[in-house]
Structure formats: C-alpha cells, structure tokens
Amino acid sequence: MLLFAALVLLILLSAVFSGSETALMAINRYRLRHLARTGHGGARRVETLLRQPDRLIGLVLLGNNFVNILASSIATLIALRLWGEAGIAIGAALLTVVLLIFSEVTPKTLAALHPERLAFVAGYYLSALMAVLLPLVLAVNFVSNGLLRLLGVRPEDARQDSLGREELRTLLFEAGHHFSPRHRGMLLRILDLESVVVEDVMVHRNEVRYLDLDDPWPELLEQMRSIPHSRLPVCRGSLDHLLGVLPLRRVMHLLGDSTFDPERLQGLLQEPYYVPEGTPLTQQLLQFQAQRERFALVVNEYGDAVGLVTVEDILGEIIGEFSGGSASLMADVHPQSDGSCLVAGSASVRELNRTMG
Structure with missing residues (x-):
C-alpha cells in the first residue's frame, strides 16, 4: 500500500510540474506586466521567474523528470511483485497511459485554458524550489547553454517579445469586443499616423482661403467678418508673395x-510657420505642441507654398472630421449607371477610402 500511495503522489506531482510549465509559458506577458506594475504579488513572482526562462525551464524539467523516473521505478517494483518478470512490460504500458492522461494531457489542457489562475499558484512553490535547487539548476543550465553555444545559439542574446505596428493592429482587431467600433477605429488611425505625411491631409493651395491686399479694402473687411477660420494667410496677389x-x-x-x-x-x-510636406503626422503634431502653434503653411522641396495644415486636420485623422463628414464628401461622388462613380478631383482620397470602404 505504501508503494501505491507513493506512486499516486508522484503522478500528482508530475501533473503539477507539467501544468505549471504550460501555464507559465502560455500566460499573457503584457497582462502579466500590467498586473505586476499594479502590485499584484503573484504576478510579480511569475514575472521574476520568466525573466530567466532557461532557469525556469531547467527547474520544471528537473522536477518533472525526477518524479517521472521515480514513479517508473516504483511502478516496476509493484509490477514485479504482482506479475513477476512479465509485469515489467505490463507496468511500463500502464504507467505510460496513466502519465499521459493524468500527468500530461489533462493538466496541460487545463493550464492552457486557465494559464493565469494556475501560473500565480505555481509562482509560490516554484520560487521556493528555485531558492533550494538553484545550484543544481545552474549546473544543468551551464551544460545545456554550452551545448546551445556549440550550435551557434547564444541564450543571453534572446530578446523579449515586442509588438510592432501590424501586431498591434491585429491585437486591436482580436480584442475588438472590449472597444466600441468608434474607439477601435480611433486607435487604429493613431497607429497609421506615422505612415501618413502632412501632404496627405493638408488643404491644397488652390483651396486655401487668404486675404489679398491687392483687393479693395471694403471687400477685405467683408471677408474678415464672414470667414469661419481663426487665422488667415495674408499676401499680395498669391501665396507666392x-x-x-x-x-x-x-x-x-x-x-x-x-x-x-x-x-x-x-x-x-x-x-x-512653415513645415515640409513630407513631415510625418506624429512628428508634426509634436512640433505643433512644442511651438505652441495650430496653423502652418506647407512648403515643397523648393520652398514654394503648396498648402496649409492645422492641428484640426491632424486630429481629424484620429477622431474623424469636425464638420461636413461623410455627407459633404459623398456630395463629390456621383454614381453612374454602369456601376462606376464619378468623383470630384478635389475630394480627399484618404477620406474617400474610409467613407466608401
């Protein structure tokens, strides 16, 4: 009975090590960092363990292999007493099935489905085990890391996972049920700002409203009374002057x-205030903030004024147009009988794509 009790205990310990390994590897690293920053004790322990994955894997496999080998030895003793020499094969077969079901598939599936819950519990006993078995773990890692270096792999060069722009876009789509469609659209447009330049959102030169001092003074006064903008370029003849x-x-x-x-x-x-037409919107928004400006004239590579851009134009890329919107844009789109559309040349291509999908 003592041998049976020891065998059951070892099978349970094997399940614990297997489930712990899967839970720690499957846990969401970004949520883990968030919880650790907010002071969650379990998250901090798990984050500390995951900072050195080679040590963690060495510890888990050391424990798992030890209990599995010891379980195999005890199962062999039991089989020999029950069935003699023929029991060795029977015991090996039975133990393989039991370990596969109760110590591998079941705990690992559970850990994959609920990694956070199991990982925080595992952090307690694995941290304690690491403190006790650290010299042995370091010895195992020294040998395994040496073998990796012979294969041209340097464990210390491993970089932590980071998310690029496209990965962030995918993450926002996958987590879409946590955001309203409008908020998700705003976040996605923020990611796009770096790939959009001032030229893409500026008001083009032929649409810029300005005061021409060559015009009659009464006409200029009326323009200043009725103009809806807060700032106006002032020139003589054209924006070139x-x-x-x-x-x-x-x-x-x-x-x-x-x-x-x-x-x-x-x-x-x-x-x-002049800005080059190729300036990324993220950079221009920061420049507006640093210069305390809201309005800039856009120049090309030759220094010629080609349009103007405002803070509102950039913010409109994130939250949508402040006025007009899709209704005013669709006034520039005229569906034809053959299914095509005739579009005014002055329509914004970016806004057209967003509105019409």
Whole structure:
C-alpha cells in the first residue's frame, strides 16, 4: 500500500510540474506586466521567474523528470511483485497511459485554458524550489547553454517579445469586443499616423482661403467678418508673395473702426510657420505642441507654398472630421449607371477610402 500511495503522489506531482510549465509559458506577458506594475504579488513572482526562462525551464524539467523516473521505478517494483518478470512490460504500458492522461494531457489542457489562475499558484512553490535547487539548476543550465553555444545559439542574446505596428493592429482587431467600433477605429488611425505625411491631409493651395491686399479694402473687411477660420494667410496677389498670418481675434474689434486700414492690418501680422510636406503626422503634431502653434503653411522641396495644415486636420485623422463628414464628401461622388462613380478631383482620397470602404 505504501508503494501505491507513493506512486499516486508522484503522478500528482508530475501533473503539477507539467501544468505549471504550460501555464507559465502560455500566460499573457503584457497582462502579466500590467498586473505586476499594479502590485499584484503573484504576478510579480511569475514575472521574476520568466525573466530567466532557461532557469525556469531547467527547474520544471528537473522536477518533472525526477518524479517521472521515480514513479517508473516504483511502478516496476509493484509490477514485479504482482506479475513477476512479465509485469515489467505490463507496468511500463500502464504507467505510460496513466502519465499521459493524468500527468500530461489533462493538466496541460487545463493550464492552457486557465494559464493565469494556475501560473500565480505555481509562482509560490516554484520560487521556493528555485531558492533550494538553484545550484543544481545552474549546473544543468551551464551544460545545456554550452551545448546551445556549440550550435551557434547564444541564450543571453534572446530578446523579449515586442509588438510592432501590424501586431498591434491585429491585437486591436482580436480584442475588438472590449472597444466600441468608434474607439477601435480611433486607435487604429493613431497607429497609421506615422505612415501618413502632412501632404496627405493638408488643404491644397488652390483651396486655401487668404486675404489679398491687392483687393479693395471694403471687400477685405467683408471677408474678415464672414470667414469661419481663426487665422488667415495674408499676401499680395498669391501665396507666392506671403506677408504673414493674421489672427482674426486681433482684428474683430477693429472692423468697425474707420481708421482701420491695410497698413494697420499689416502691423498685426505674425510670422508664418512653415513645415515640409513630407513631415510625418506624429512628428508634426509634436512640433505643433512644442511651438505652441495650430496653423502652418506647407512648403515643397523648393520652398514654394503648396498648402496649409492645422492641428484640426491632424486630429481629424484620429477622431474623424469636425464638420461636413461623410455627407459633404459623398456630395463629390456621383454614381453612374454602369456601376462606376464619378468623383470630384478635389475630394480627399484618404477620406474617400474610409467613407466608401
């Protein structure tokens, strides 16, 4: 009876080691780091163990192989007493089936389905075992790592998993049920910002509204009263002769003043802020923040003004257009009888793709 009790105990220990190995390898590393940062004790223990996976694997396999070999020896003794020499084969076959079902498939399946729950429990006893068996584990790792180096593999060069942009996109799609479609779309568009440049979202030169000081003064006053923007480029003739940028809040109280004239208006102009058309949106957003600007003129490689961009244009790439939206865009799209669409050349291709899928 003592041998049977010892055999059952060893089979249970084998199941514990097998399940622990699968749980620790299957646990979500990013959730683990989050829990560890919030002070979760179990998460901290598991994270400490996973920092040196070669030691952890060495410890688990050392324990698992020890109990399996000892179980095999005890099973052989029992079989010899029950069936004689013929019992060796019978005992080996029975033990293989029992270990496969109760110490491998069942615990590993359970650990794969609930890795977090089992890993936190395993962290307690594996940390204690690591402290006791560390010299033996280090000796085993020294030999195994030496063999790996002979094969050209350096364990110390192993890098922790990191997520690239495409992996993050996949993660957002997989975790879509945790976010509303709108929020998920915003997060996905943030990931796209680095691949989008100012030229893709700017207001093109032929659509830029500006004040031309060559126009009659009454006409300029009416433009300043009715313009919906907070800043306007001011030039003579065209954007090629830019004089500056006018913050309209500085002139609103002067529009009824009879002494207000083009000379006084020029005295209120600010220096224009220029940005290259190939600047990534992530970089430009940071530059707007650093310069405390909300409005920039876009120049090409020759220094010619080709358009303008605002903070709202960049934020619109993340949260959608502030005004107009898909309704105003679809006014530029005219379905044809043959199934094709006639689209105005001034329509935004990026917004067109998003709206029409």
